[in-house]
Amino acid sequence: xxxxxxxxxxxxxxxxxxxxxxxxxxxxxxxxxxxxxxxxxxxxxxxxxxxxxxxxxxxxxxxxxxxxxxxxxxxxxxxxxxxxxxxxxxxxxxxxxxxxxxxxxxxxxxxxx
Amino acid sequence: xxxxxxxxxxxxxxxxxxxxxxxxxxxxxxxxxxxxxxxxxxxxxxxxxxxxxxxxxxxxxxxxxxxxxxxxxxxxxxxxxxxxxxxxxxxxxxxxxxxxxxxxxxxxxxxxxx
Numbered sequence: 001x002x003x004x005x006x007x008x009x010x011x012x013x014x015x016x017x018x019x020x021x022x023x024x025x026x027x028x029x030x031x032x033x034x035x036x037x038x039x040x041x042x043x044x045x046x047x048x049x050x051x052x053x054x055x056x057x058x059x060x061x062x063x064x065x066x067x068x069x070x071x072x073x074x075x076x077x078x079x080x081x082x083x084x085x086x087x088x089x090x091x092x093x094x095x096x097x098x099x100x101x102x103x104x105x106x107x108x109x110x111x112x113x
Numbered sequence: 114x115x116x117x118x119x120x121x122x123x124x125x126x127x128x129x130x131x132x133x134x135x136x137x138x139x140x141x142x143x144x145x146x147x148x149x150x151x152x153x154x155x156x157x158x159x160x161x162x163x164x165x166x167x168x169x170x171x172x173x174x175x176x177x178x179x180x181x182x183x184x185x186x187x188x189x190x191x192x193x194x195x196x197x198x199x200x201x202x203x204x205x206x207x208x209x210x211x212x213x214x215x216x217x218x219x220x221x222x223x224x225x226x227x
Binding site: 045 | 117146148153154155156157158171172203205215216217218219220221
């Protein structure tokens with residue numbers, strides 16, 4: 001039962017272009033969504049988040065969009081840089097019969113110079 | 114601040130052996146978590162704690178035990194190691210509950226059970 005799905009295992013983008021990473025969720029009780037970035041041999045680091053009462057949150061080159069009716073969120077990175085090459089995890093949290101944060105399987109982003 | 118530290122970084126166990134994965138945070142966070150990440154999968158919550166003396170099961174608690182005697186430390190115990198426990202283990206902490214708080218992760222422990 002995958003409550004948070006990242007259907008693209010990998011994505012390749014040219015430097016300077018936009019990267020769009022997608023995430024779908026199934027549980028309408030989730031009320032907070034986060035994106036984490038992970039480099040090899042390191043732990044994930046928090047990137048950006050959005051509350052369910054908003055539909056957009058922006059932080060520099062990173063913007064997260066939330067479409068609650070479609071249960072879909074996306075992370076836009078513009079312009080993409082080679083240092084953005086990493087695995088990106090989408091996560092959703094809220095009270096779902098117990099406190100949990102559910103992570104997607106991740107999308108590996110390659111930014112080509 | 115060192116943040117979240119984990120030891121060891123790597124470990125190979127034989128089937129049936131036991132070990133403790135150590136986790137310490139210096140941010141005075143109340144919430145702490147243990148996750149495992151299998152290849153090609155997301156992070157699965159093993160156990161979590163909302164404060165010293167309080168722990169609860171996550172999605173995949175079988176084969177593991179935890180304790181939380183101090184705010185800083187949250188060790189994870191494997192009693193009888195099995196090959197299915199081969200994974201990368203991450204400890205994390207947060208100031209508040211997951212609904213509003215980002216989690217800070219340690220660098221991970223790569224465990225192989227042979």
